[in-house]
Amino acid sequence: MSNVKCSVNLNRTKLIIFGITGLFVAILIFALVFGTKQSPQTQVVGDILVWGVIDEPDIINQFVVEFKKSYPKVNITYQKKSANTYEKDLINALAAGRGPDIFYIHNTWLPKHADKIFPDYEEYMTVNSFRDTFVDVAYNDFVLGDEIYALPLYVDTLALFYNKDIFNSVGIANPPSTWEGLLSMVPSLTKKDSSGGISRSAIAMGTAKNIDKATDILSLLMLQSGVKMFDEERMQTTFDQRTMENDIEYPSGQQSLEFYVNFSNAKKSVYTWNNQMPYSIDAFLEGKTAMMINYSYQVENLRSRAPHLKFGVSLAPQPKGAQQSVNYADYWGLTVSKTSKYPDVAWFFAHYLMEKEQSTAYIKMASKPTARRDLVNTQRNQERELGIFAQQSLSAYSWYQPDNIAVSKIFENMIELTASGVSALSAITDAARKIDLLIPHP
Structure with missing residues (x-):
């Protein structure tokens, strides 16, 4: 019986020694790792x-x-x-x-x-x-x-800026959510003088030289219409033509170009802008246009330049019946x-x-x-x-652009040519070929 007690005591002693030794080793490792090594x-x-x-x-x-x-x-x-x-x-x-x-x-x-x-x-x-x-x-x-x-x-994305006072003055309660709705507002929002000149525009669209972000607005219209800007390999532009890919037909950008330029075409019912108008941001500040399309940083710019201007911001117009929204990023x-x-x-x-x-x-x-x-x-x-x-x-x-500055200038020229009377087909074909020349080839 005494042998059994002795064995138990020895085992307890070993456990205590092992425990103390283990604790000492753990403390030593902790000290070595965290005491001498620099933190991450x-x-x-x-x-x-x-x-x-x-x-x-x-x-x-x-x-x-x-x-x-x-x-x-x-x-x-x-x-x-x-x-x-x-x-x-x-x-x-x-x-x-x-x-x-x-x-x-x-x-x-x-x-x-x-x-x-x-x-x-x-x-x-x-x-x-x-x-x-x-x-x-x-x-x-x-x-x-x-x-x-x-x-x-x-x-950032393009959105619609609208003058609340002008909208209220003609009895329009809300900004348009579709392009079709916007077109229907143009006659009410546009003011012309006795000689037929535009004294107040409905929206700053139709030209390039006096419209801020004109080429981005046109890109938005093209993408919303489903235009395929480049081929899959990004080796050739396709926005100037109808294309077929995976049994899906993509439209040409010609219709989007015509839609945009029609706002500056005096022969069209939506005529509301021309090259004699002030720069689009100035026109909006001065109450000479009821709407403009631009990016978020213009909110702060407008407030600082015209603290008393009552304006609102709404989602960019979409095509009527569109299954999903398409917006343009910058x-x-x-x-x-x-x-x-x-x-x-x-x-x-x-x-x-x-x-x-x-x-x-x-x-x-x-x-x-x-x-x-x-x-x-x-x-x-x-x-x-x-x-x-x-x-x-x-x-x-957004869309692939081999050189965004050059592409912007080409698009501006395409808009101005069409606005001056050159056919949209000719202008967009010429623009596509010029952008093709910018594409780097191996």
């Missing part, structure tokens, strides 16, 4: 230069300050560049090896600047995660194959230069800015519509005007 935050090191074009330094610098609290060894410098020379300055700086680590990229720029970009790390975000996080148009613009080339700061994103010495740190900071908390703060400070799916409903419910643009981001589209 202090290991992130780098000097990052950011070039922007739309955001003031005080906005971005607020995020830089917060970021440095967690990552003190990262130095981030933000510089706002002139919009007029930004792209040229960027190209020259990158070519000379003195460009930024992170730079703002327009949603149409990837075709001509993809070779200057260091694609994102899959460890930071997968393509599927990108698709789940951001609205569809950002995926179409910033993802090539299985690589992410940029992250959207926001997504926005900027962040990308990382191929010449950056710290591409991993640069992308890390870019992702930090796109996180839900930071993105919520950014769209509030910058007055921008969100690009994140999980913030659309919040912005739609909390912000009257910006909510309109946020809602439209879910149905926003």
Whole structure:
């Protein structure tokens, strides 16, 4: 019996010794790992230069300050560049090896600047995660194959601005939701003088030179009509012709061009605009047009320039009976230069800015519509005007443009030629061939 008690006591003693030894080892490991090794935050090191074009330094610098609290060894410098020379300055700086680590990229720029970009790390975000996080148009613009080339700061869309006083004066209670409804309002909203000249336009549409975003408005009309702008390989334009693909017939953009230009055709019943009218934004400010189509940043511009102007913003008109809404996008994103010495740190900071908390703060400070799916409903419910643009981001589209500046000039010329009397067929055919010449060939 005494042998049994002795055995039990020995076992208890061993257990106590093993327990104490195990605890000591655990404490030693903890001390070695967490006492001598730097935390992940202090290991992130780098000097990052950011070039922007739309955001003031005080906005971005607020995020830089917060970021440095967690990552003190990262130095981030933000510089706002002139919009007029930004792209040229960027190209020259990158070519000379003195460009930024992170730079703002327009949603149409990837075709001509993809070779200057260091694609994102899959460890930071997968393509599927990108698709789940951001609205569809950002995926179409910033993802090539299985690589992410940029992250959207926001997504803006064209919407309808209308003068409430003018609408009230002619007895129109609500803005049009369809193009057909808009056409029916043109006679009531248009005012002509004794000589037949236009003293007040119903809507700023029909020309290019004196209409802000004229080419975007035409692109919107084409996409809403189902026009296929390019072939699948993106080697040839198709917006000037009817095309058949997978047993689906796509219309020509000619009808959309004619629809747009008819607003400046004195022979048409919807004649309401011409080249003698003031620039569209000025015309709207002065009450010389009842409606215009533009982006969200015009809300703040209009309020600052004309505090007493009573205007509203509504969803962009859609074709009557359309099965789904189609809107047109314009926005900027962040990308990382191929010449950056710290591409991993640069992308890390870019992702930090796109996180839900930071993105919520950014769209509030910058007055921008969100690009994140999980913030659309919040912005739609909390912000009257910006909510309109946020809602439209879910149905926003863009189209492949080999050189957005050149394409815009070609479209402007196409509009002006048609408005001057050249047939729409001839003008759109010529425009398509000119854009074909911009396409890079292997």
